Amino acid sequence: MKKYLLSAKTSVLNAFEYRSFVISSILMHLLGVGAIFFLWNKLIRDYTTVGNYNLTTIMTYYLLTGLFIGFFSDRTAKNYDNWIRSGGLSFFLVKPIKVILHLFFKELGSRIGVILMTTVAFALPIIAIPSIRNTLVITPSSIFWLICFSVLSNLFLYLFFWTIGSLSFWMVGTGGIRNIIGNLIRILRGSWFPLDLAPMWFQNILALLPFQYAMFYPIKILTDPPSHAENIKGLAVLGISILVFALLAKWIWDRGVKRFDSVGN
């Protein structure tokens, strides 16, 4: 176990080496939020509220989406894709380690590094702007649920992107598929708009999919906490998704490695 934890630690440190990239990504996100401000500022001045949102709550929503964008990084899929296509995977396969565990801890470290940096970077504008700070509901209960959803959604997204990356065993590359999935997830997680602006039928469908629990739902926990029953329902969706993708990822991986080995021979 010690060697896997060491691998995770190294990845955390590596993530900090790319801090300028993460910080510039955060700045670009803030620029995007600043841009959308002009639309909402006009709308709220004309209509006072849109759905349940006023100017402060809608801007808080868009600002907070940045906290969770790191969860959706397709870096996992990209890494698996590169290792498989370049043959770099052999480097891991010949080592006396459980490759799946090693790669999991490697990714875990990267995710922890990026999430730490993003949280610190977003804490600053949140603390600095009183109207946004006052919109947030920070209680032991909300923090507890936020941690639960963050951990499980990261686990789910890791398994999801691992599955996508593993398709490289059979394909020339997964860039195209990642593009499709990235644009689809943008809708499903609530990046385009807060999902409660959508009609009920749309919200009901998305509630059965795991993606909103990694962005829209955690923001809800921080701004307008849902009931415990809703939280448990959300965790159940994430739990089932994790189980399904864990089995699927392992199945694809085992078949892929077998194919990879036979090509090597």
Add this chain to the structure above:
Amino acid sequence: MIRQIKKILKIEYLLIKLNAEVMFEYRLDSLFFFIGSGLYNVGALLFITFLFSKIPLITGWDKWDLILLYGIGQIIGYIYFFATSPNAKSFIDQVQSGDFDFLITKPVNSLILSTLRVFSIDALFSLIQPAVIMGYAFANKGYDITLLGICIAIVAIIISVIIIHALTVITLIPTFWIIRNQFYRFFNETADLMNYPYEIFDGKISKFIFFFMVPYALLVNIPFRALIGKLDYRLFILQIFVCAVFLIVLRFLWKLGVRSYSSASS
């Protein structure tokens, strides 16, 4: 001058042809790009639809106007993805690797040659999508369209494409001085703003910024309003003026950057 333009056009034609050949080798990737950008458009249309289920108008414009505006914005967007976006990363690579040396020694304008050499042909095929989006808007609302309106809209789109290319290249110029230039992502991250009616910029400062400095208010709104016959011609003239200013500023900054690059090399 004419000979120089002919030479550049010939080179650009060859480069586009070469890029098209590469694309046909990766047909599946092109299909995925098409589907991926289709899903982006679905997201945008859902946003507009859901927004208009809560409010009747945005600054006097209805849902179909916004969809038509978005469709025209996507035409400009896909041309950006065809010619400008792929060159941004390629340009940074050229400067960092030193390959830019090779370009400045050529007897052709280095600005054009280095920022218009990689083309994403996939994006051209995706132009079908904005055409469908515009058709959707036309099918649902009767617009009074004239031939003159179409011609002005086409000219305005070309001017917008030039402005966007100039703006992106201006954000690339710091590459001559800094290693990891991320400024080139500026347009990509903020471009959504050009797809809304310019009346949302109603403050003095926001008007100054979005009509003159980063002219998002003009890029899509001018062709859109020309097409539906509601163009304020003073703004069309302003768009031409802003384009000219951008080209002058670009030329000045480019010379500055190349001079700094050359002196560092020697």
